[in-house]
Amino acid sequence: MPSTHVIDVDGLNVSYGDFQAVQDLSFQVRRGEIYALLGTNGAGKTSTLEVVEGHRTATSGRARVFGRRPDDRREVRPRTGIMLQESGFASDLTVRESVALIGGLSGRSDDVDRVLDVVDLLRKATTLVGQLSGGEKRRLDFATAVYGSPELVFLDEPTTGLDIQSRDALWTAVEKLRGDGSTIVLTTHYLEEAQQHADRIGLMHRGTLRQEGTVSELTRTLPAVISFTTPPAAPALPLEVASTGDRTVVETFTLQRDLRTLLAWADEHALELADLEAGPTRLDDVFRALDSD
Template identity: 50%
Template sequence: MTDTVIDVQGLRRGYAGGFEAVRGVSFSVARGEIFALLGTNGAGKTSTVELLEGLAAPSGWGSPQRSWGKVRVFGLDPYARRAEVRPRTGVMLQEGGFPSDLSVAETVRMWGGVTTGARPAAEVLELVGLAARSSVRVKQLSGGERRRLDLALALLGRPEVLFLDEPTTGMDPEGRRDTWALVRELREKGTTVLLTTHYLEEAEELADRLAILHEGELVLSGTPAEVTATRPARIRFTLPAGVPAARLPLALHAAAYGRRVEIRTERLQADLTELLRWAHDSGVELAGLDARSASLEDAFLEIAGNRRSTNTRNENRNDDTMAGTR
């Protein structure tokens, strides 16, 4: 047994027409860790997770000698040795295809019939908060309840590794919080969780570590604190009428949008102290004052925006080059 449960090295995945959705991605996940894989639509998250689940093998185009990378789960190739890996994993897809006329309990029992070492239906429904809905037909469930049923089926076999693809989509705030609590409980009992989500608060709340993908490449990884520490904090406030932003201390590097002011800083405490001292000495009230460290959303949006700007510049440069050769 090893502490590394998921190991991905130089992973690539291509599709017909030469499109490469995953381009040299590498990361590892330790036993009992919650790891979040983040990215915009089309970043390569689902393509990566499908390789981890053993639904496909790494692939691509070009030289036959070129390596498409490797992925290992429990030290095994999840595609070539799927029969050994699959019983030890649980998979929650973005959307399950349930027979709509079966009840919730019937659906779980049906799925349990093809699951190795399945929990009793009543136990798993209690676990995900659907015990009171066991006799309800699937077609009568809300979107959030269907996600809970998806999660119940993923947990049936007491998985050592749990893949969660957008697990709380459609859930109300209470359902989302309950699911977070369950995921933390599973982690405490030793389950390894790989999570994809568009809710950045969810990743910040749950993940021990995370990786951000963009256009098939891994651009940033670390703990949530490490990722957010790479971005500046911000201070926002509104100046009173007649007080221009030019009166602010020059050291604060403020950007003004009318009377609304934003300061981005890597010295939050020092700059906030400087601002409050100036406001006190000048008799100025700072309406709507808000000071906070960078969030995961700030880091995520900045990465996406910077990469998009770089791609636009490269496309324009290529267009200019092509125009010069005509």
């Protein structure tokens, strides 16, 4: 029976001279899930990803991909697609030649034109890579990563520089890959993308994994917020108020109940709650709380 963990990292440390980029990091990625590794700048995401991709040797600790060392290219790479953070293509090769070369060397087989069609680059198949825009190069990068539908795909900042249509198309392709059974590991600065697509999220800060879980598990640690413009001469609110002044802010872990209480209070006193905003805690809030540690 195959292992449920595609990636297993235990006590990982990565140092650059005296600077310790990753400290005692442990996490697992389950088969078939989308796992987002998020963090502030310099949190150690790239170093971690480079070790797991097999591009960097850990100072200490253990990393396994499909139960093997990540740098065991012969065994691991045919099952793994990697989308790098930066382009790294030969500018004098055409789009089709680039996908055929990198895809072919991956040890998987696929139809190059089919892959180009997935990323909407088929009409640019004979264009030299040096003549592509930044967004087109990202799509080319994605094409080489998903060539042959690998079991595990690393996506390092996959949508940076993409327009909204290309981002949607890329996530559609990612969701299809996941539907076909692939495991996805991604890093991104677009938190709303991670919130929308990731099954689980690991939040890194200063080289360590501070929090890990589903979006709801991460956001339930912080209160939701209700806010509105304070009505003139308003009577006392039957809720605990976080701040008042021009704008009243209520923090709550029971959003629906407190919102109902608030609206009943407004009806009772015939008050209009101008600019009323209420919503669950977002990943952004968790991220900001992490950064303010």
